[in-house]
Amino acid sequence: MDAILRMDKLRVEYPVKQRGATPKVALHGLDLTVNAGEVFGFLGPNGAGKTTTMNVLLGFVQPTSGAAYLFGVDVRQPIARQRIGFLPELTYYYKFLTAEEILRFYAKVFGIPSAEADKRIDDLIKLVELEHARKRPLKSYSKGMQQRVGLAQALINNPDLLILDEPTSGLDPLGRMKVREIIQRLKDEGKTVFFSSHELGEVETVCDRVAIVNQGELKEQGRVSDLMKEHQCDLEKIFLKIVGYQGQL
Amino acid sequence: MNIIFALAGVVVKEMYRRKDFYVLFVMTALLTLLAGSATFFNDPKITGYLKEICLLLIWVATLVIALTSAARQIPAERESRTIFPLLAKPVTRWHVIVGKFLGCWVVAALAVAMFYVFFGAVVAAREHALPVAHYLQAAILHWMALAVVIALAILGSIVFSAPSVNVTISFIVVGGVLTLGEHLNKLASRMEGLSQTLTSIVYFLLPHIEWAFAYRDLLLFNQPLAPWSAVLTAAVYWAAYAAALLIGAWLAFRRKTLTLG
Amino acid sequence: MRRAWLILILLTVLAFGLAAKVQTALARGDESGNVFEVFFGEGRRMFANHFAVKADVYLHSGMYPSIFDQAAQAEEREKKEAAEHVHGPDCDHAPAHEVDTSDHGVTDSNHDEHAHEDGHVHVDEHVHGPGCNHGEETGSTSVGGHECDTGFMGKPRDWFEAMGRNFKVTQHTHLTAGKEREILPWLEMAADLDPQREETYTVTAYWLSREMNKPKEAEQFLRRGLRANPKSYEILFELGRVYQHHLSDPIRARNVWHAALRRWDEAEKGKEEPDRVGRNKILGQLAQSYADSGLYDEAVRYFEEAKLYSPAPDALELKIQDLRTKALGTAPAAVPAQH
Numbered sequence: 001m002d003a004i005l006r007m008d009k010l011r012v013e014y015p016v017k018q019r020g021a022t023p024k025v026a027l028h029g030l031d032l033t034v035n036a037g038e039v040f041g042f043l044g045p046n047g048a049g050k051t052t053t054m055n056v057l058l059g060f061v062q063p064t065s066g067a068a069y070l071f072g073v074d075v076r077q078p079i080a081r082q083r084i085g086f087l088p089e090l091t092y093y094y095k096f097l098t099a100e101e102i103l104r105f106y107a108k109v110f111g112i113p114s115a116e117a118d119k120r121i122d123d124l125i126k127l128v129e130l131e132h133a134r135k136r137p138l139k140s141y142s143k144g145m146q147q148r149v150g151l152a153q154a155l156i157n158n159p160d161l162l163i164l165d166e167p168t169s170g171l172d173p174l175g176r177m178k179v180r181e182i183i184q185r186l187k188d189e190g191k192t193v194f195f196s197s198h199e200l201g202e203v204e205t206v207c208d209r210v211a212i213v214n215q216g217e218l219k220e221q222g223r224v225s226d227l228m229k230e231h232q233c234d235l236e237k238i239f240l241k242i243v244g245y246q247g248q249l
Numbered sequence: 250m251n252i253i254f255a256l257a258g259v260v261v262k263e264m265y266r267r268k269d270f271y272v273l274f275v276m277t278a279l280l281t282l283l284a285g286s287a288t289f290f291n292d293p294k295i296t297g298y299l300k301e302i303c304l305l306l307i308w309v310a311t312l313v314i315a316l317t318s319a320a321r322q323i324p325a326e327r328e329s330r331t332i333f334p335l336l337a338k339p340v341t342r343w344h345v346i347v348g349k350f351l352g353c354w355v356v357a358a359l360a361v362a363m364f365y366v367f368f369g370a371v372v373a374a375r376e377h378a379l380p381v382a383h384y385l386q387a388a389i390l391h392w393m394a395l396a397v398v399i400a401l402a403i404l405g406s407i408v409f410s411a412p413s414v415n416v417t418i419s420f421i422v423v424g425g426v427l428t429l430g431e432h433l434n435k436l437a438s439r440m441e442g443l444s445q446t447l448t449s450i451v452y453f454l455l456p457h458i459e460w461a462f463a464y465r466d467l468l469l470f471n472q473p474l475a476p477w478s479a480v481l482t483a484a485v486y487w488a489a490y491a492a493a494l495l496i497g498a499w500l501a502f503r504r505k506t507l508t509l510g
Numbered sequence: 511m512r513r514a515w516l517i518l519i520l521l522t523v524l525a526f527g528l529a530a531k532v533q534t535a536l537a538r539g540d541e542s543g544n545v546f547e548v549f550f551g552e553g554r555r556m557f558a559n560h561f562a563v564k565a566d567v568y569l570h571s572g573m574y575p576s577i578f579d580q581a582a583q584a585e586e587r588e589k590k591e592a593a594e595h596v597h598g599p600d601c602d603h604a605p606a607h608e609v610d611t612s613d614h615g616v617t618d619s620n621h622d623e624h625a626h627e628d629g630h631v632h633v634d635e636h637v638h639g640p641g642c643n644h645g646e647e648t649g650s651t652s653v654g655g656h657e658c659d660t661g662f663m664g665k666p667r668d669w670f671e672a673m674g675r676n677f678k679v680t681q682h683t684h685l686t687a688g689k690e691r692e693i694l695p696w697l698e699m700a701a702d703l704d705p706q707r708e709e710t711y712t713v714t715a716y717w718l719s720r721e722m723n724k725p726k727e728a729e730q731f732l733r734r735g736l737r738a739n740p741k742s743y744e745i746l747f748e749l750g751r752v753y754q755h756h757l758s759d760p761i762r763a764r765n766v767w768h769a770a771l772r773r774w775d776e777a778e779k780g781k782e783e784p785d786r787v788g789r790n791k792i793l794g795q796l797a798q799s800y801a802d803s804g805l806y807d808e809a810v811r812y813f814e815e816a817k818l819y820s821p822a823p824d825a826l827e828l829k830i831q832d833l834r835t836k837a838l839g840t841a842p843a844a845v846p847a848q849h
Contacts, residue, residue, distance in 0.1 A: 054509055058333075059337075061506070079339055080339075088333050089509075093334065096266045096267075097262065106338065108251055108252075109256075109339070110338065110339070111251045150334070163337075289695045290722075291727060296692070298692070298695035390677070432578040435579065435582050438582070457673070461677070476676055479677070480676075483677075
């Protein structure tokens with residue numbers, strides 16, 4: 001299988017402002033591969049290194065050592081992000097623009113020709129069910145509607161890899177269902193999805209493979225069904241065991 | 250270039266959806282018309298004071314537009330975290346700097362054009378003259394000088410954490426250049442030792458945008474046109490200066506840590 | 511919401527505070543208690559001076575030395591004087607003042623120190639370039655084409671300065687052909703801001719009456735000045751000139767000049783160094799007015815007094831002799847009521 005996303009001994013250290021203090025290690029030589037057409041769940045408790053990994057993949061943070069590749073291109077090169085779509089956890093879009101304008105803006109960023117962009121914008125607005133609000137500025141949208149705009153912008157370039165950061169966080173059950181449906185649809189279309197989440201039930205239902213990280217180290221990875229067979233329990237219990245939960249399981 | 254134009258387009262859209270621009274224009278027009286309604290010694294032909302007031306208001310208004318719009322662009326992107334979905338696309342920090350600059354500069358061009366058309370209309374109504382070439386020179390110089398101001402504010406927005414600090418410092422620097430810039434060499438010639446050297450260095454390093462500000466006198470006193478070669482030279486000089494400031498802004502922005510979460 | 515309330519409270523406090531200040535100031539009933547004084551206090555004088563300078567800048571079509579140019583120039587002049595001009599005990603400068611009997615104002619050969627007493631806006635800081643001779647302009651209604659050299663600018667010191675000159679006024683020209691009117695708004699603003707600045711009224715009246723043929727407006731403006739400065743002999747002197755030379759009312763002019771002499775007595779008589787030039791001007795105009803009306807005895811009387819104040823009494827003596835000769839040849843005329 002083709003590796004769409006690859007991390008080789010990825011190490012990230014954050015400098016500490018105090019003099020003489022040793023830098024904080026966020027990732028300890030992470031090795032990870034995501035293949036084409038997979039839905040990959042990236043799991044871990046808060047502070048485990050999930051966000052740092054996202055930061056590296058999106059080019060926001062430079063690795064201290066090791067490397068990460070998207071489609072075989074080093075993530076430090078902007079072109080590596082040409083075929084990806086990214087949905088952040090919270091809605092970070094220009095509130096004075098309408099949904100249509102935001103999508104048009106991102107289409108221009110990707111250099112999509114105008115006629116093609118028009119068609120994609122129509123399709124995406126239909127997909128996220130925002131036809132009725134397409135000409136309204138985002139500031140008048142509910143959180144769920146804004147998240148759907150986010151999803152649409154992540155898909156504007158018809159990406160081969162979709163990176164989702166807590167995509168269902170803060171959404172109502174209907175919204176979560178919608179996101180799940182969209183992920184399933186992308187999977188059916190043969191797209192690769194890499195997403196981080198705390199919603200283990202959700203991960204269990206949509207992911208082919210998962211990786212669990214803790215304290216910057218990869219603790220477990222594999223097919224969901226294999227892991228469950230191996231540990232003789234569901235994903236939640238596996239997760240809690242790995243992160244060192246001491247309570248009754 | 251697509252990315253830069255797309256980013257600039259967002260800045261322009263933001264500006265025309267905000268009320269600042271209109272408020273400043275209406276205020277300038279209102280104050281000018283109010284000043285124009287005054288009569289002095291029953292002489293309706295007096296125009297100089299009106300031109301002076303109007304040009305000063307235009308300068309203040311365009312500086313406010315340029316500085317406040319440029320100063321808040323990148324901090325607003327970081328504060329509202331819109332920078333993340335943006336940089337997650339094949340967009341570099343250089344694209345962001347240049348796109349933001351271009352957007353603000355286009356807004357400045359629209360503002361300058363609008364204000365000078367208004368100024369021309371006011372003067373034509375009073376003096377029955379329309380020196381288009383003069384207005385063109387004034388507008389070009391004004392716009393090119395604003396390029397330096399915008400680039401300076403963008404650099405400031407990366408160096409200083411608070412936009413208010415950046416706007417205040419930028420205003421002081423620009424105000425200082427406009428009023429004192431041309432005199433620093435005279436001041437230096439009357440000094441000695443280190444203070445003379447330092448003043449001379451500041452004089453030679455400053456962007457001399459006061460030339461555009463001084464051009465008001467040519468309009469006020471119906472003087473001949475400035476040589477077009479000088480206008481071109483000044484434009485190239487300011488463009489180079491703005492480019493240097495933008496490169497500085499990019500170098501500073503490149504080192505800024507931006508992290509999700 | 512909390513911030514909005516705070517701003518509202520702040521504005522209310524500000525409004526009440528300001529109202530209290532304005533009311534107190536206006537209730538004092540100062541003769542000059544205008545709104546600018548209330549708001550700006552003594553700072554208004556600075557603005558008034560700025561506007562007066564602005565008027566002078568306009569008169570010179572924008573070519574005007576900055577404070578830095580003036581400082582550099584003063585330094586240069588000092589150096590030059592120290593190097594070239596050594597005063598000896600017999601050093602005799604040109605006569606300082608002659609009696610002015612025309613409508614041309616004082617012909618002041620000490621021009622550099624008292625620039626523009628001929629009706630230009632008087633600004634002490636204004637120092638002309640070496641090629642600029644305003645003495646020749648006094649009284650002329652138009653100085654079209656008059657150009658000094660680029661005087662205070664000198665040669666550009668560097669490339670930046672040379673470039674900057676492309677966008678500045680570098681020719682010393684004066685407003686002409688009625689365009690002098692452009693200085694008026696600044697003068698009026700200066701008067702509004704500082705009603706006690708007597709010079710503003712006299713200079714404005716000069717331009718209104720002589721250059722713009724608006725003697726009525728000049729009279730009104732001077733009367734406004736008198737209301738703010740009832741003891742000003744300078745304003746009375748100028749008002750007399752307007753009556754004499756522009757409203758063809760010599761009787762009223764002489765009445766005003768007599769009042770000016772009384773004000774001069776009240777203000778200057780007890781002083782160690784009274785304003786001799788001021789009295790000389792009034793006496794000269796008054797005497798000439800009598801002479802022009804054929805009242806030679808009165809004219810001689812005031813020229814005689816003027817001799818006491820004039821730096822050139824010999825010239826006046828000649829004039830007096832001439833008038834006496836004329837008086838001998840004419841029958842005495844009835845002197846009109848003075849007051």
